[in-house]
Amino acid sequence: LNSKQKNFVRQWYDAFAHSESRPVLSSECMSALAILIQARPQLVFEYIKTTYPSHTCSNSLDTNESAHPQRTSIFPSKPQGQDDSLETANAHLLPATLHLVQKYITTCRRTRPKTDGRRSVNTGPYRCTFGCGYATKRVFDWRRHEETHEPQELWLCTLCSQQDTDKAFLVNRRDKFVRHVREAHEGWKAETVLGLSKVDYRPRGSLGCTICGEKSGGWDERCRHVLWHFEDEVQRGLRRPNV
Ligand SMILES: [Zn+2]
Ligand SMILES: [Zn+2]
Ligand SMILES: [Zn+2]
Numbered sequence: 001l002n003s004k005q006k007n008f009v010r011q012w013y014d015a016f017a018h019s020e021s022r023p024v025l026s027s028e029c030m031s032a033l034a035i036l037i038q039a040r041p042q043l044v045f046e047y048i049k050t051t052y053p054s055h056t057c058s059n060s061l062d063t064n065e066s067a068h069p070q071r072t073s074i075f076p077s078k079p080q081g082q083d084d085s086l087e088t089a090n091a092h093l094l095p096a097t098l099h100l101v102q103k104y105i106t107t108c109r110r111t112r113p114k115t116d117g118r119r120s121v122n123t124g125p126y127r128c129t130f131g132c133g134y135a136t137k138r139v140f141d142w143r144r145h146e147e148t149h150e151p152q153e154l155w156l157c158t159l160c161s162q163q164d165t166d167k168a169f170l171v172n173r174r175d176k177f178v179r180h181v182r183e184a185h186e187g188w189k190a191e192t193v194l195g196l197s198k199v200d201y202r203p204r205g206s207l208g209c210t211i212c213g214e215k216s217g218g219w220d221e222r223c224r225h226v227l228w229h230f231e232d233e234v235q236r237g238l239r240r241p242n243v
Contacts (some may be wrong), residue, residue, distance in 0.1 A: 001037075001044070001047050002041050004037075005038075005039055006039040006047060008036070008037050009033065009037070009042075009044060009047055009051075010051065010228075012033060013052060013243075015047060017052070018176055026096065026112060027041065027094055027096035027097065027161055027165060028161065028162055028163070028194075030044050030045050030094060031158050031159075031161040031162035032162040034075065034158060034196065035158060035159065035162060035196070035202070037227075038192075038196070039196070040195075040197075040198070040200075041094060041097075041158060042092075042093065042094055042097070042197075042200055045094045046092075057142070060150075067175075069099070077103050079090075081086055085204070086101075086102060086204070088106060089202045089204075089205075090201060090202055092200065093199065093200065099171070100156065100168050100170050101154060101156075101199065101201060104151070104154070104170050104172075105151060108148060108149055108150065108172070109149060109150065111131070112131075112132040113132070114143075122134065122135050122136075123135055123136075123137065124136040124137030124233075125126060125137070125230045125233060126136070126138070126139060126141075126142035126143075126227070126230050126233050127142075127230070128142075128145055128146065128149070129146065129156055129209075129210040129211075129226055130146070130149040130150075130210075131210075139227060142227075143223055144173070146223065147172060147173075148172070150203065150204065150207065150219075150220050151172035151201075151203065152172070152203050153172060153174070153201065154170060154171070154172050154198075154199040154201045155170070155171055155172075155174070155177040155194065155197045155198055155199060156168060156169070156170045156197055156199050157169035157170075157177070157180060157181070157184075157193065157197050158186070158193065158196040158197045159185050159188065159193060159197075160179075169184070170199075174194070175195075177190075177194060177197070178190040178194065180196070181193045203219065205218070206207075206218070209222065209225055209226055209229070210226075211226065211229045212229070
């Protein structure tokens, strides 16, 4: 945040935050404030957290939650059966954002039935490594498909979030997000909203290769490695390029 933005946040905080007993640091509030000063909600939240540690660390923020059920507390209860490492790696996120991200990623990672990825045209040497049965002839489509199981980038619409967290729009594809802005937020430039809505998400660090078990350093490396297997199969004539 620049000094002008920081000034604004401090003034807002001094004027409104102390007198309010309900959780003023709800994600709706953070989003609304962030839009006003054209910054990411995450940055606003972090700035408030470091500037006013006593307020944000107090659990008393939660006490009025029942009186405002539509408001998301900044300390949402943790959904069950989730990956703790995801939470640890993303502890820097706005708690309400983290909550949404966890739900989203858990859904993405859920094992799908064998036939789930099948379409009318389902051939090609590039196969889904998460076992859903998808296959394609195009590397680009393959990688994009892999990322439906293990998202690498996330966008949480700031404009939707300031209205109502129940209608949060969270997606892992840039093109889908741009379409959302065009359809839902007339008058806004897609690029602006993209910038304000990018989640500082830290994806899973290393994933093993499902073919040989090798651990890769990161997602790019893993994808290159798996593609090498597929190319190799074609080379050795195990598969024809179009089957
Ligand atoms: Zn798949
Ligand atoms: Zn939106
Ligand atoms: Zn391998």
